[in-house]
Amino acid sequence: QDANVKNIQKEKWQCEYCKPSNATKNLVTLNVTHKNNDNGHFSTASGDQHRGLGANLDANIATQNAGSSTQLNVKNVGADNTHLQVKTANAHSYQATLEYKTLNSFGHNKALTPYLNPGSSTLSLPDDWQPVAKTSDMPLASFNTFANKVERESWHLNAEKVLFEHWLAYVNFQSETKQGIRTASGNILANVVLLPSPIDQKHNQFELGSLYQFERGSLMVNYNLSDFTNDHDAFIWQSPYSLIFGGALAGQKSTAPDNKQQQISLVGTYRHNNFNLQSQFMYGQLTQQQSFLPYSTNAELTLPTMNVNDLDGEIKTLSARVRASYRINKDWRLKFNYHYDDRDNNTRVYAFQHVLSDSVAFDNTVENRPYSYTKEKMDVQSQWRFNPRSKLNVGWSMDQKDRDYQDREQTENQKYWVKVSTYYDFINNFSLQVSRELRDGSEYQRLDLTSPVISTLRMQKYYLADREREQIKAQLSFTPKDNIDIGIQGYFSRDKYDQTQIGLVKNKRRGIDVSTTIALKENISLSAYVHNQWQDNVSQGSYWFEHVDWRTLQGDKTDTVGLNLTANKLADDRLTLALDFNYSYAQGNAVINKLTQELTEENNELTVNAAHIKLNAAYVYSPKIDLNVEMIFQQFDEQDWRNEYLPDDIINVLGTGVTGFDYDATRLTAGVTYRF
Amino acid sequence: AKDTKEKRPQPFTAQQLDKLLMDKFKQGEYSSKGADSCLKCHDRDSEHNATGIFDNIHGNQNASGTPFAGLQCEACHGPAGDHMKRVRNGKQREPMITFGKHSLVDTDKQNSVCLSCHEDRQRLSWQNSAHQNEQVPCASCHQVHTSADPMLFKQQQNAECGSCHREQLQAINKRSSHPLKWGQMACSDCHNPHGSFAEHELKYSSTNETCNSCHTEKRGPLLWEHAPVAEDCSNCHDPHGSNNVALLKQRTPQLCQDCHTPADHPSTAVTASDMVNKPASAFIIGQNCMNCHSLVHGSNHPSGKTFQR
Numbered sequence: 001q002d003a004n005v006k007n008i009q010k011e012k013w014q015c016e017y018c019k020p021s022n023a024t025k026n027l028v029t030l031n032v033t034h035k036n037n038d039n040g041h042f043s044t045a046s047g048d049q050h051r052g053l054g055a056n057l058d059a060n061i062a063t064q065n066a067g068s069s070t071q072l073n074v075k076n077v078g079a080d081n082t083h084l085q086v087k088t089a090n091a092h093s094y095q096a097t098l099e100y101k102t103l104n105s106f107g108h109n110k111a112l113t114p115y116l117n118p119g120s121s122t123l124s125l126p127d128d129w130q131p132v133a134k135t136s137d138m139p140l141a142s143f144n145t146f147a148n149k150v151e152r153e154s155w156h157l158n159a160e161k162v163l164f165e166h167w168l169a170y171v172n173f174q175s176e177t178k179q180g181i182r183t184a185s186g187n188i189l190a191n192v193v194l195l196p197s198p199i200d201q202k203h204n205q206f207e208l209g210s211l212y213q214f215e216r217g218s219l220m221v222n223y224n225l226s227d228f229t230n231d232h233d234a235f236i237w238q239s240p241y242s243l244i245f246g247g248a249l250a251g252q253k254s255t256a257p258d259n260k261q262q263q264i265s266l267v268g269t270y271r272h273n274n275f276n277l278q279s280q281f282m283y284g285q286l287t288q289q290q291s292f293l294p295y296s297t298n299a300e301l302t303l304p305t306m307n308v309n310d311l312d313g314e315i316k317t318l319s320a321r322v323r324a325s326y327r328i329n330k331d332w333r334l335k336f337n338y339h340y341d342d343r344d345n346n347t348r349v350y351a352f353q354h355v356l357s358d359s360v361a362f363d364n365t366v367e368n369r370p371y372s373y374t375k376e377k378m379d380v381q382s383q384w385r386f387n388p389r390s391k392l393n394v395g396w397s398m399d400q401k402d403r404d405y406q407d408r409e410q411t412e413n414q415k416y417w418v419k420v421s422t423y424y425d426f427i428n429n430f431s432l433q434v435s436r437e438l439r440d441g442s443e444y445q446r447l448d449l450t451s452p453v454i455s456t457l458r459m460q461k462y463y464l465a466d467r468e469r470e471q472i473k474a475q476l477s478f479t480p481k482d483n484i485d486i487g488i489q490g491y492f493s494r495d496k497y498d499q500t501q502i503g504l505v506k507n508k509r510r511g512i513d514v515s516t517t518i519a520l521k522e523n524i525s526l527s528a529y530v531h532n533q534w535q536d537n538v539s540q541g542s543y544w545f546e547h548v549d550w551r552t553l554q555g556d557k558t559d560t561v562g563l564n565l566t567a568n569k570l571a572d573d574r575l576t577l578a579l580d581f582n583y584s585y586a587q588g589n590a591v592i593n594k595l596t597q598e599l600t601e602e603n604n605e606l607t608v609n610a611a612h613i614k615l616n617a618a619y620v621y622s623p624k625i626d627l628n629v630e631m632i633f634q635q636f637d638e639q640d641w642r643n644e645y646l647p648d649d650i651i652n653v654l655g656t657g658v659t660g661f662d663y664d665a666t667r668l669t670a671g672v673t674y675r676f
Numbered sequence: 677a678k679d680t681k682e683k684r685p686q687p688f689t690a691q692q693l694d695k696l697l698m699d700k701f702k703q704g705e706y707s708s709k710g711a712d713s714c715l716k717c718h719d720r721d722s723e724h725n726a727t728g729i730f731d732n733i734h735g736n737q738n739a740s741g742t743p744f745a746g747l748q749c750e751a752c753h754g755p756a757g758d759h760m761k762r763v764r765n766g767k768q769r770e771p772m773i774t775f776g777k778h779s780l781v782d783t784d785k786q787n788s789v790c791l792s793c794h795e796d797r798q799r800l801s802w803q804n805s806a807h808q809n810e811q812v813p814c815a816s817c818h819q820v821h822t823s824a825d826p827m828l829f830k831q832q833q834n835a836e837c838g839s840c841h842r843e844q845l846q847a848i849n850k851r852s853s854h855p856l857k858w859g860q861m862a863c864s865d866c867h868n869p870h871g872s873f874a875e876h877e878l879k880y881s882s883t884n885e886t887c888n889s890c891h892t893e894k895r896g897p898l899l900w901e902h903a904p905v906a907e908d909c910s911n912c913h914d915p916h917g918s919n920n921v922a923l924l925k926q927r928t929p930q931l932c933q934d935c936h937t938p939a940d941h942p943s944t945a946v947t948a949s950d951m952v953n954k955p956a957s958a959f960i961i962g963q964n965c966m967n968c969h970s971l972v973h974g975s976n977h978p979s980g981k982t983f984q985r
Contacts, residue, residue, distance in 0.1 A: 541945060
């Protein structure tokens with residue numbers, strides 16, 4: 001639209017009232033915290049594991065010269081999760097950002113292990129360790145403790161420069177390290193140990209590109225390199241169990257290999273009148289040349305020499321996206337999308353000796369299966385505004401996948417959907433969307449091992465299986481009174497796998513959400529919500545592979561309620577108070593039908609209770625000083641019988657002694673903000 | 677305090693408003709004193725206080741390319757020279773371009789104002805994006821008249837996205853989820869709400885590439901790939917949250933048994949009652965199938981065909 005500014009007398013535009021709320025815009029906040037609990041679940045959510053007194057710093061400092069600005073943003077320096085950012089920019093000329101971030105996740109911090117050096121790539125038992133036949137004979141009292149923890153630390157540099165009018169170039173570099181200990185299991189035949197395994201990885205990403213924008217569109221070219229390196233090629237553990245027939249004394253597991261991904265993409269956009277076209281083409285490759293580990297570290301095994309040193313893995317990727325829309329008139333528009341993704345795995349197929357858990361060398365060889373696939377998706381939709389307030393959307397999409405080395409080489413999914421939306425008077429929005437999908441494909445031919453090959457029962461893996469999917473989603477938001485907003489959402493989704501006898505045969509998910517926001521006064525608002533969700537999965541199996549002889553219904557439900565109360569402009573416009581409460585209850589059940597015995601039993605499998613209260617008060621003490629007080633309280637407990645076992649409960653599995661999280665935790669924060 | 681909230685007489689229809697606004701551009705009647713004309717009413721005491729704009733870059737007159745380096749308020753709201761004039765009984769105040777989901781101004785036209793400056797490489801895919809298709813105005817998420825747009829703060833961003841995406845918002849309260857609840861991560865860490873060429877408006881070109889951008893150790897190529905993992909992480913995981921551990925869609929071993937019923941393993945439905953009546957079994961508790969097959973995301977060990985090495 002032409003702004004038509006010829007009559008403006010800009011000299012009269014004094015902008016006398018154009019003043020920032022504070023003459024000083026630089027902020028530094030010192031927060032003093034006290035946390036009474038250092039368990040991993042709460043620490044991951046709150047971003048800090050320190051127990052007791054702690055302190056962290058926030059800052060927001062900006063400088064501005066004519067045309068350019070520099071900003072320093074600092075968040076939680078001193079806490080485990082920290083963020084620092086320096087950004088400098090000159091509009092229409094350049095922009096550069098340097099960022100430092102940590103994002104840690106914590107698990108149980110008192111896990112038990114017999115190993116002397118948790119987190120090492122060679123896990124050793126004490127010299128005087130006496131191997132035993134079963135876990136209950138192990139000396140748990142002498143075990144060491146370790147903490148499950150993954151620390152991510154990243155640096156990110158981004159620079160963008162306008163080279164000429166409408167033409168810019170950019171470069172990104174990001175380096176992330178990931179270190180810590182994660183529990184992983186290792187087995188020697190049927191004897192299993194949960195191992196404190198090391199994590200010591202680095203991921204560097206480099207991106208370079210250029211964007212050219214013209215009146216009717218743009219062109220962008222981009223190159224991306226992602227380089228992953230792992231400091232550990234393998235990890236080895238001594239078995240704490242006594243030697244069983246044919247078993248090894250130690251095991252060796254592989255870790256994630258070093259690998260690279262490179263990608264080049266070209267994006268083009270074009271618009272003219274009512275027509276809009278966008279496309280993207282990408283070509284890339286993933287490579288991996290990590291040296292193979294030996295078949296086994298067990299010197300007792302007689303194994304052939306491997307005739308290859310590394311995988312020399314290579315996957316070529318090719319993707320294309322085309323999106324177009326055309327506005328036939330002001331009320332009717334058509335859209336078309338096309339996605340093409342090809343993953344061409346050029347890795348060679350090799351024959352390897354079949355070796356089982358460092359203990360058994362079979363006579364046969366096994367071959368790798370370098371999976372390739374091609375995905376094509378096309379959808380067409382029409383959007384028609386049939387009156388000024390109402391729209392009707394109808395659409396069709398077709399999604400085809402071709403694969404190799406899998407039970408089904410082709411699947412095709414067709415989806416039809418319709419959506420009506422409207423608003424009128426106090427109804428801000430009402431929409432109803434209904435869709436139906438049908439998936440089938442080429443003949444289902446079972447591959448070895450994964451299926452009961454001796455039976456004629458139809459087993460279809462759920463991601464390849466014939467499927468009927470029906471989905472409904474409805475949404476209503478309205479304002480019954482000027483100060484009250486109410487929203488209601490409901491959704492229902494059902495998958496049926498009628499051609500499956502063994503495997504997942506049905507999945508159902510439905511839920512309802514009701515929320516309201518009430519402006520109690522001009523400065524006080526209350527919002528509340530309730531969300532209920534139910535999800536059922538029905539699976540079938542066969543013990544004897546002659547007929548379906550068991551069926552399980554795994555049912556989950558989740559109830560969430562919450563409340564938020566905010567009052568601002570209190571105490572002479574100086575005080576803001578906020579209360580946030582949330583309670584969530586989840587339950588998982590399993591109903592088992594043992595069909596041949598005509599037995600049905602129902603069991604509660606898991607229960608989770610989680611509640612939190614967050615209170616916050618912010619007070620403007622003086623033009624230069626703000627005060628802030630916050631309390632977060634969380635109560636959490638999970639009961640999941642799968643995790644409720646002692647390290648020596650299972651005769652052949654040495655656990656770490658950790659069960660579900662069960663805690664009450666409080667974090668208090670008092671902060672002072674200084675403006676200058 | 678000035679009352680800028682007016683009793684609405686018979687409102688314009690969207691078509692009438694559209695025509696009026698187009699005519700106003702033709703007439704080019706801008707305020708005689710620029711922003712000062714507007715701020716006489718829309719000051720700090722007003723219900724429609726606009727002065728927060730001076731605490732962010734939009735209100736900076738010294739930075740080139742900002743609205744206030746140009747036509748000030750009317751750079752975005754269009755010519756509104758008569759908006760401040762006294763309104764006669766039964767008449768409408770002169771309309772202008774307004775923003776947000778309650779505005780009668782066509783959403784594409786609202787957004788074209790923002791995109792005239794912000795159609796950069798992060799927003800190249802706005803046209804034909806899911807939010808554009810749903811006619812979501814920029815101003816239904818972003819706030820310009822405040823010192824800091826709430827969308828720039830992770831926790832507030834998550835709440836704002838969740839005001840429509842209720843199911844996904846509530847999923848962060850589930851037993852296993854990414855740490856979005858108190859803002860350690862944000863929706864925009866995975867999604868580009870301004871549109872992308874990928875499914876679900878993901879930041880990377882596919883679901884797997886998005887997951888692998890942080891969980892790069894699972895990327896490969898690997899000697900022994902697990903086919904559903906190579907195809908789509910969401911075959912087994914629900915990235916928004918789950919009652920099961922590790923964001924799994926279903927509890928194991930049932931999840932594994934939906935695809936695997938090898939003849940040399942017991943194919944049984946296992947429940948807590950099996951725990952009571954039998955000795956604890958490695959097939960059932962702990963990491964069950966993954967007690968042995970621990971590398972379900974794939975292995976690069978020559979002896980790792982069954983993901984044990």
